[in-house]
Amino acid sequence: RKEVEQDPGPFNVPEGATVAFNCTYSNSASQSFFWYRQDCRKEPKLLMSVYSSGNEDGRFTAQLNRASQYISLLIRDSKLSDSATYLCVVNMKSSASKIIFGSGTRLSIRP
Amino acid sequence: DGGITQSPKYLFRKEGQNVTLSCEQNLNHDAMYWYRQDPGQGLRLIYYSQIVNDFQKGDIAEGYSVSREKKESFPLTVTSAQKNPTAFYLCASSLSGHPREGYGYTFGSGTRLTVV
Numbered sequence: 001r002k003e004v005e006q007d008p009g010p011f012n013v014p015e016g017a018t019v020a021f022n023c024t025y026s027n028s029a030s031q032s033f034f035w036y037r038q039d040c041r042k043e044p045k046l047l048m049s050v051y052s053s054g055n056e057d058g059r060f061t062a063q064l065n066r067a068s069q070y071i072s073l074l075i076r077d078s079k080l081s082d083s084a085t086y087l088c089v090v091n092m093k094s095s096a097s098k099i100i101f102g103s104g105t106r107l108s109i110r111p
Numbered sequence: 112d113g114g115i116t117q118s119p120k121y122l123f124r125k126e127g128q129n130v131t132l133s134c135e136q137n138l139n140h141d142a143m144y145w146y147r148q149d150p151g152q153g154l155r156l157i158y159y160s161q162i163v164n165d166f167q168k169g170d171i172a173e174g175y176s177v178s179r180e181k182k183e184s185f186p187l188t189v190t191s192a193q194k195n196p197t198a199f200y201l202c203a204s205s206l207s208g209h210p211r212e213g214y215g216y217t218f219g220s221g222t223r224l225t226v227v
Binding site: 043103 | 146151152153154155156199201215216217218219220221223
């Protein structure tokens with residue numbers, strides 16, 4: 001089992017729709033969680049950290065479920081510009097080598 | 112503006128040749144990292160450094176070498192021992208060696224290395 005797993009997609013949704021995807025992690029000692037966005041052939045960019053109580057940034061909501069060991073990202077009122085690959089990042093905090101990137105979920109927003 | 116600069120953007124290497132990828136940051140970050148990304152896969156850690164003159168191997172260090180003589184610079188050498196070097200290489204930095212809530216990585220724009 002991979003340490004961090006994401007559905008590769010692609011998720012293909014119409015503009016204005018709400019879309020959500022999850023990321024599961026295998027190690028219960030994981031302590032920090034992030035969502036990154038990566039456009040085609042570009043570097044990943046931090047979208048948002050995932051706080052224990054859940055957090056919202058505009059149209060984006062991130063949540064953490066420690067009991068079931070997953071994090072989620074919800075995008076409301078999706079825009080064409082939201083089309084990208086979303087990477088889940090999990091940090092065990094015990095050492096830098098235990099920061100694991102998921103392989104990403106591709107999202108495509110259609111007009 | 113602060114950021115991380117990687118160069119070159121594209122690099123072509125012949126079989127048996129060593130090449131060095133540059134990574135410079137002016138964010139005053141302590142920790143720097145090198146990742147490799149292959150199509151359809153997540154980022155894999157090659158080397159990381161939490162302080163000047165010190166660095167540790169990541170998950171796939173074989174065939175690579177690094178140095179950290181200055182806080183701002185963390186060059187990566189891809190040696191001829193790396194059998195499958197064609198990939199997208201990303202350099203990153205963070206405030207400390209343990210990215211925590213609110214403080215993630217900042218990435219450079221990457222170098223695409225191709226073996227010809």
